[in-house]
Amino acid sequence: MKDCPLKIMTPGPVQVRENVRMARSLKTTNSDLDPVFYEEYKETCDKIAKMLHTTGTVYILSGEGILGLEAACASLTEQGDRVLVLDNGIYGNGFADFVTMYGGEAILYQKPYDHTLDVQELRKYLEKDSNFKYATVVHNDTPSGMTNDVMAIGKLLHEFGILSVVDSVSAMGGEELYVDEGKLDIVCGGSQKVVSAPPGLTFVSMSPRAMKAIEERKTPVASFYCNLLQFKDYDKKQWFPYTMPISDIYGLKVAIENILEDTEIINRHKTIARAVRKALIEGGLTLYGKNGYSNTVTAFCVPDMVSDKQILEYMKETFGIMLAGSFGIFAGKMIRIGHMGENANVKDIKETLEALYETLIHFGVPVKKEFGKTFLEAIEG
Numbered sequence: 001m002k003d004c005p006l007k008i009m010t011p012g013p014v015q016v017r018e019n020v021r022m023a024r025s026l027k028t029t030n031s032d033l034d035p036v037f038y039e040e041y042k043e044t045c046d047k048i049a050k051m052l053h054t055t056g057t058v059y060i061l062s063g064e065g066i067l068g069l070e071a072a073c074a075s076l077t078e079q080g081d082r083v084l085v086l087d088n089g090i091y092g093n094g095f096a097d098f099v100t101m102y103g104g105e106a107i108l109y110q111k112p113y114d115h116t117l118d119v120q121e122l123r124k125y126l127e128k129d130s131n132f133k134y135a136t137v138v139h140n141d142t143p144s145g146m147t148n149d150v151m152a153i154g155k156l157l158h159e160f161g162i163l164s165v166v167d168s169v170s171a172m173g174g175e176e177l178y179v180d181e182g183k184l185d186i187v188c189g190g191s192q193k194v195v196s197a198p199p200g201l202t203f204v205s206m207s208p209r210a211m212k213a214i215e216e217r218k219t220p221v222a223s224f225y226c227n228l229l230q231f232k233d234y235d236k237k238q239w240f241p242y243t244m245p246i247s248d249i250y251g252l253k254v255a256i257e258n259i260l261e262d263t264e265i266i267n268r269h270k271t272i273a274r275a276v277r278k279a280l281i282e283g284g285l286t287l288y289g290k291n292g293y294s295n296t297v298t299a300f301c302v303p304d305m306v307s308d309k310q311i312l313e314y315m316k317e318t319f320g321i322m323l324a325g326s327f328g329i330f331a332g333k334m335i336r337i338g339h340m341g342e343n344a345n346v347k348d349i350k351e352t353l354e355a356l357y358e359t360l361i362h363f364g365v366p367v368k369k370e371f372g373k374t375f376l377e378a379i380e381g
Contacts, residue, residue: 006316009352010324011142011297011338012170013192013199016251017258020197024251031246035238042235044253048203051259052172052187054179057206059231060252062245065169065190067226068202072165072186073098074226075214076134082107084132084162086122088148089113089141090328091167099136102222107132113141113329116292117148119156126160133213134163134185140171143326145299145336147175147292151182158183163210169193169202173259174269174296174340185210191248194269194296196341197255200248204228269295272339272349275378279353284368288334296340299326301333306363308332314362319355346379 008015031037045058052058061067073095077083081104087093088111096106109125111117117137135157139150150166157164163185168177172187173194179187185207192199206228214221214229221227230241259265273295277287280300288299302308308325312335315321324336337356339349353371360367 006320006322007348007351008322009338009343009348010322011145011193011336011340012190014194014196014338014340015342015348016196016198017255017342019258020251020255023254024198024247026247026250028246031244032240037244037246038235038238040253041244041249044249044256045203047253047256047260048189049205051256052177052179052205053181054187054205054207056179056208057211058203059206059228060201060203060244060249062200062242062248063202063225064199065167065188065192065202068169068188068190068204069095069165069167070098071202071223071226071228072188072204073104073136074102074223075221075228076163076165076186076210077102077104078217078219079103080105081133082131084109084135086117086135086137086148086153087111088115088117089138089146090143090330091141092136092138095136095138095165095167104133113144113146114288114290116146117153119149119152122153123156126156126162130160130162132162134165136165137167139166139168139175139177140294140296142170142297142336143299143328143330144288144334145294145297146289147171147294150184151176151178154182154184163213170296170340171294173265174344175294176266179205180207191252191255194341195252195255195259197251198248200245201252266295269340269344271379272344272346273298275375276337276339276349276353278378279369279371279375282369282374283357283371284366288330296344297336297338299330299334299336302335303360303365305365306360308335310363311335311356311359314359315355318359319351321352321355323352323356346376350375
């Protein structure tokens with residue numbers, strides 16, 4: 001198979017660094033039986049914990065990021081449990097499906113999808129009703145590029161005695177995230193976003209409170225693969241619940257090391273994201289959100305006179321650059337640029353914006369300023 005000829009500038013999966021690809025090609029062993037691999041797995045979990053600023057337990061699961069979200073809900077939810085689903089985006093709403101399929105009662109706290117959650121409004125809501133076992137919240141809702149202040153929300157939920165489950169799949173590494181400081185109980189990440197490894201792994205951090213809640217369930221978890229307790233004491237028992245994808249974990253370890261070595265990673269994501277937004281706005285495009293803009297993905301509304309498919313196809317065929325549309329209620333309405341992980345560099349973003357400018361001009365869309373030039377000015381200024 002030939003190398004992919006496209007520059008992948010989507011909001012995940014993203015481009016993968018050479019040292020990660022090389023790590024995935026290392027000679028493997030039997031991951032069920034070799035004690036050396038158990039150490040390798042634990043070291044990788046410890047590095048993830050360091051990235052998340054947590055002393056909690058971290059597990060790596062074999063499966064895409066969605067698996068982590070379902071595993072959190074499966075492990076916590078018992079029949080009739082009331083669960084608060086903080087819904088200001090497609091993935092925020094999606095948590096309700098996981099809650100109900102495991103017998104819980106999902107109570108939707110619905111807010112506009114183009115606004116970040118207001119913590120004080122949430123406080124007022126909880127003052128009237130806080131009878132929830134746990135609450136779910138999305139750190140960065142990728143379909144719309146909206147972020148929520150999960151640390152402030154985590155502290156608020158903790159104050160009311162409510163466990164928190166956080167989807168940080170597309171934010172982790174590119175947004176500020178101090179898990180212990182934010183009193184966050186279960187936080188889920190994925191390999192293919194800011195972490196910049198190939199898709200296929202999810203990882204979860206668990207607070208002692210979350211672990212205790214799962215251990216003290218009255219009924220068994222209604223799943224094997226999604227039962228986080230299956231991983232408990234894996235290092236002492238020298239036993240995994242299923243054969244671990246050893247090459248994926250070799251690559252993940254190096255990808256996490258890349259992040260830990262990059263002391264400016266958050267600032268870099270912030271700077272590039274702000275410059276992208278400035279370039280698009282001054283060029284005459286409309287961003288989807290009203291606030292809560294993401295460090296890792298920018299979503300802009302598809303201009304009149306052209307469709308999302310026309311833009312995406314022309315970018316691929318003419319410039320070899322892959323962007324993303326959106327889906328669900330946003331299908332056909334917006335284009336998304338991923339500036340996360342390996343994609344978050346000035347050279348690739350500048351080339352992407354220059355190509356986007358030429359694409360819109362090709363389709364007769366009036367553009368006020370050249371995106372690439374404005375982007376560079378914002379970076380250098």
